Amino acid sequence: MYLPLDGRGPLHGQLVRSLKDAVLGGRLPAGVRFPPTRLLAQQLGLSRNTVLAAYEQLRAEGFMQARVGSGSFVALPGSPVQMRTEPPQRIVAQSAYSRRLRRYHDHANIPGRRAPGTLHSFQYGVPFTNPLLTSAWARALSHAAAYTPPNYPTAQGLPVLRAAVCEYLSLRRGVQAAPEDVIIVAGTQQAISLTARVVLDEGEEVVIEDPQYFAVREALQIHGAKLVPVAVDGDGLRTELLPERPPRLICVTPSHQFPTGALMSLPRRRALLDYANRHDCWIFEDDYDGEFRYDAQPHAALCGLDDSRRVIYAGTFSKVLFPSLRLGYIVAPPGLRDDFVSAKWVDDFGSPGIEQTALAHFLADGGFERHLRRTAKTLKQRRDALLGALRRLAGDGVQIDDSHAGMHLVVWLRGRNAAEGEAFIDYAQGRGLGLYSIAPYYVHPLERAGLLFGYGALSVAEIEEAAKLFASCLQEMAFEDAAV
Structure with missing residues (x-):
């Protein structure tokens, strides 16, 4: 001491x-x-x-x-003594990277955080957590702790986990990958950060979807990339709007576009791959929520159609298991594999070995597949409950974009502009209901009011109660408008 x-x-x-x-x-x-x-x-x-x-x-x-x-x-004598603290001294950013951090990221105002003081919350991005998973994962960790070597794991990831990831991708996502092309990372966020460092110089152009996931956008901006937004519709990225001057990288979420939920159509997938091959650019495929579809068989990943090896494929176990796991993977084109492994080594020497061993065992013994089946069944029940409640209680007051996948829905407030939508969110919060705007994910400002309704963390009963409160807020706001 x-x-x-x-x-x-x-x-x-x-x-x-x-x-x-x-x-x-x-x-x-x-x-x-x-x-x-x-x-x-x-x-x-x-x-x-x-x-x-x-x-x-x-x-x-x-x-x-x-x-x-x-x-x-x-034991402090008398009244408690306050700790002596000094206010942080703001100094000039010390690097171009720091200047971009301050410009593009505000850690105190991250979209999608649960609103304080809410009784019910349609918070999105919070996955369903199966209580059975807790005990199963505890057993896997206990077993792994006894058998994982205590030395540093390989930067690329444990071979047993990389092999298990390949089997999973072949079975579930139609991706034929070799274990030597897989790099284990700390989720999709590290995957995009490593990708930026491996394939981009500062100032180079990157096509992003509009709208898109803000954390990917910020990672690219902080790296120094110049973003080129391309619109998304019901068939995914509008490939006919890709720029004449080819970008260095194209970032897409083709299996379940965030936040719209659109599924990229097969013709557009082929058009995107053809564009990347002709113009010698790379595609970053974020296979967001590709595991959960409720209307048909899961579609193959874009990477599974890629014969020219232009796709850098990224997936994560954080959403399908639990966010605190912080394990995901990259399937790298063979020509970039060594660069990705080196970048991962520089970043953190490698992901935690015990967790990797536990996950490999969980995949190999069928526990992961059982978890996916149970989770998909539960999520479908919750999705159906939310759709039914909104249609029954909110009626013509809303327009629902049903994505048939994932853990959230997009709901538009009919007749409300963006400013009125923000006012409605504030009003609902005053009634104890957490609602979340879709606006932060658009590059170009929205004119209408849109909401993201997450249902992964709510039971069917909680969904019904929250939907009733939502409908009540709609009616009260409409009454106030009429009074004015």
Whole structure:
């Protein structure tokens, strides 16, 4: 323990002053145990009697409380003393990267965060968590902890997990990948960050969907890319609007476009691949929510159609299992594989080995497939409940864009412009209902009011109650409009 002595007076007095400073400064908060006297004496090079004398004075002044059989603990005398804190000093950004961080990212205002004080919330991006998964994952982790070597894992990812990912992708997503082309990463966000560093120089152009996932957009902007937004409709990215001057990279979510939920049609997939091949540019495929479709068999990933190896394919286990897992994967074109492995090594030396081993075992023993089947069934029930409740309770007040996939719906407020939509969100929050605008995901400002309704984290009963409150807010706002 670091306790500087000021050199003034007896040693026990110096120690008393140093310990008081640690308590009053917050380094030793109330309730924390003081070090044993023998140990502290050894650490500071003092006699034990000196430490005992200091502790006795602290007890007498009310800074220390002794508990029989447990030791001595911090007890602040009188009224609690506030920790001394200094306001952060704002200094000029020290690099071009820092300047872009400040320009493009506001960590205090991230879209989609749960509104404070809400009783019901249609928060999106929060996946369904199966209670059975908790115990199954605990068993997998326990097994992995006993059998994972304690040394650094390979930067590319454990071979057993990379092989399991290939089997999963072949079965579920129609992607034929070799384990040597797979890199295990910390989710899609690290995947796009590594992709930017591997294939882009600052100032190069990147096509993004409009609308698109804000975190991907910010990662590219912070890297220094110049973004070229291309509109999305019901068939996905409008490939006929791709620029004449080819970009270096094209970022798409073809299996379940975020946030619209559109599925890219087969003709547009082929047109996109042809464009990338002709113009020698790369495609970053974020296979967002590709596992969950409710109207038909899952569509093959874009990467599965790519004969020219222009697609950098990224997927994550964070949404289908739980976000805190922070494990995903890249399937890299063979010519870029070594660059991606090196970039991953520079970033963090490799993803956690125990979690990789546990996930590989979970995939191999069928636990993951069972989880997907249970989750898809539950999500379909919740989706159907939300659709039914909105159609029954909100009626003509809304237009629903049903994506037939994922864990959210897009709902438009009929007759409301964007400003009125924001006012409605504020009004609903005052009634205890969390609603979330689609506007932050558009490059070009929206004219109409749109909402994202997440249903993954709500039970059927909670969905019904929240939908009733939503309909009530719609009626109350309509009444106020009529009164005006």
